[in-house]
Amino acid sequence: MSTTPAPERRRLRFNPKYFAVAVVASLVLGALLGWIAKSTGAEWLITTLDTIGSTFTNLLTFTVLPLIFTAIVVGITSLRAVGGGRTAARLGGKTALWFAITSLIAVVIGLAVGRIIQPGQGLVLEPDPERLKSIGEKTQGSWLDLINGLIPSNLVSAFSEGETLQVVFVALIIGAAAYSLGDTAKPFVDFNRSAFEVIQRVLGWIIRLAPLGTLGLIGNAVATYGNEFFAPLLKLIGATYLGCALVLFVVYPVLLRFVAKVSPATFFAKAWTVLQFAFVSRSSSASLPLSRQTAENLGVSSSYANFAVPLATTTKMDGCAAIYPAVGAIFIANLFGIQLGPVQYLTIVAVAVFGSIATAGVTGWFTMLTLTVSALGFPPEVVATGIAVAYAVDPIMDMARTATNVAGQIVVPTVVARGEGLLDDEVLNAPSAPPLLASDRAATA
Template sequence: MIIEHPAEVRGKTPFYRHLYVQVLAAIVAGILVGHFYPELGTQLKPLGDAFIKLVKMIIAPVIFLTVATGIAGMSDLAKVGRVAGKAMIYFLTFSSLALVVGLIVANVVQPGVGMHIDPASLDSKAISTYAEKAHEQSIAGFLMNIIPTTLTSAFAEGDILQVLFISVLFGISLALVGKKAEPVVDLLQALTLPTFRLVAILMKAAPVGAFGAMAFTIGKYGLASIANLAMLIGTFYLTSFLFVFVVLGAVARYNGFSIMALIRYIKEELLLVLGTSSSEAALPGLMNKMEKAGCKRSVVGLVIPTGYSFNLDGTNIYMTLAALFIAQATDTPLSYGNQILLLLVAMLSSKGAAGITGAGFITLAATLSVVPSVPVAGMALILGIDRFMSECRAITNIVGNAVATVVVAKWEGELHQAQLRAALAGEAPIEIKATSAQPAE
């Protein structure tokens, strides 16, 4: 089923009607208000918070409907495990590569060298909350938390992995019941259309949310705080840029599509993340767009929600880069053996705290607490600028998950190549589908 917007039927949509233009204008307006009227800017925080709550409200139904109907439509249930397995192999490979890239760049650029900070002079109280949260996390605890307390508690609490767990089980049960479950499947597919239409309605408020969130960030932390640690911020942004366009760009090229075209295609979601500092704000839109780009619904439903917890390329670059920055700034010598240990610990801790709010800072605290040679108190150095790096972390994570979705879909033969080419070229009509994606060519 295809629904075209009225403006598209009459002709080309005016540029100011595009969501990405509105969000970009809102971000600029938020920066100006936060800079020139900082007190007003900090008071606008509820606008950003309200928008993020609106989007989080719809995430659970989107995941459930996408995953359950996608799996129910599979003739071969072995595909579910195969898609999940291939996705995890991809996630582990590129998440680990991101950690290595951060480690290499930190050694080459050495952004913290010359600061000569005495760890004893730092206020560790500011990061005590993060350290406590990091201490509470463990791999076993994380895995146990995937199982919800009740069937409905996952939806009530909005935990992405718990909702995904329930959705996969329910989709498998529908597939196993077979013909008798068709009325339920038809109902869920019918619910998909108004659910994604609701997502489109909520996205109308995106510029307001981006304006409020950006005004608060600049009003509270100020542009001056960026300059204080510009070397670290610049190094992190440059490293993320190179990872996206060199590493992920090579992956995209090998799999027959352009990373630049993909970024243009999801530009609205990326700007939304930039404006709100929340990757969850872009999840419903990203899932919808990847399905419209020719990726089978079952693949989209499994890869993207799982990737939000396991495929954190930007967060992993940040972890090793920030850890070595702290060591360099506090004149803490780290042998290559210690750096390898840091890398191995980071590989585990990045999974143990997956899906937690503020995961980047918490996983960094968890990593440093296990490698005692680097002072945890050194995290106070980057606490003030963490907000300005969170946008880059989230944007890199989202691009990584979009690439992963296309790649896994292609591996599974569940990618409609012509539909992907049309979508990335901007030729596909705006549509919301109530049925799964077309079969691969």
């Protein structure tokens, strides 16, 4: 018998660029099929599109609660790895403080833009009128109602009844307890980390069906509501880009000029390469090497840049974790005819400021938007349907969100470095040059 090892099976690779094109193509095709169904009255086509869309939504729905719970538990317990010495603790504390400050500014801008543009307004989806009526009553409730609704009668009921706000509360309590126990809780933390990875893998498989889900959701929406469905989506894109532009080109330059004492022109000259890469790649992680080197080119101490920028890459996402959840929450609320009150707007702010820290290491637009909308008391089916509809145009929005994320991941370390005396003005004022990766520097040495 031959001992020659069998050839490795060719694996199908997931190319995000082609996937984005597929989602946009499905949006166009779904709209065309929906228009045909509406024009011809083809009930079989409408039913088919509705079945495809609802199946995709249902697949997303069952991941919502376990995703929220495990993400928060893993995120809180992951904060233990940030410590280490008084200097590190001080730098870590200041970095986290500026993360929170800039997230607060970003989410307020997101809410303001969302309130002005009102994405999703003018079109009301009603998957369950009775359930939506109960949501409307909750959003007009008092602070006492909100507090009473936080605590479940038992752990199982929070999950079985789909009470997402209660799941968030339980996850925060359990995550804090696991953090305080340290190594004693390690088996529990490891289990949640493994469970989170499993859920992420399942979610990844479901997301690969997004082109098909988009086709069904958009097709059914156009068949039901006609061309009116596109205005809310265009408003969502416009609101997201406007919010990101205000943070990227107004808020960050103000912080650089008046806090870090860094010329915004110098910052953008040295950071433009990585911002372009982030816009095209739509990945903060892929941009990390360029982001770290850009921070050093701006004069940030290498030792601090090596700590702050990687931490920011997983925690500091003003585009995905502050601006977009605020705009997206308003979009979904408008889409289902839900009126948000002051309590709900404050909840969105709180989730943006504290939620990204609570989910440190796992933060992304899907997790944060899910957490934000769920914290408002929306049931899983509304959360999943709203997110699925928004996903149809997500590749377009993700470019602006990622560029904003990466800019913030460089700006905050620059601001903190100035305050700690870790910013080298000679390096900062040196002639601008594109950031080089380690391999590039070795090749030019």
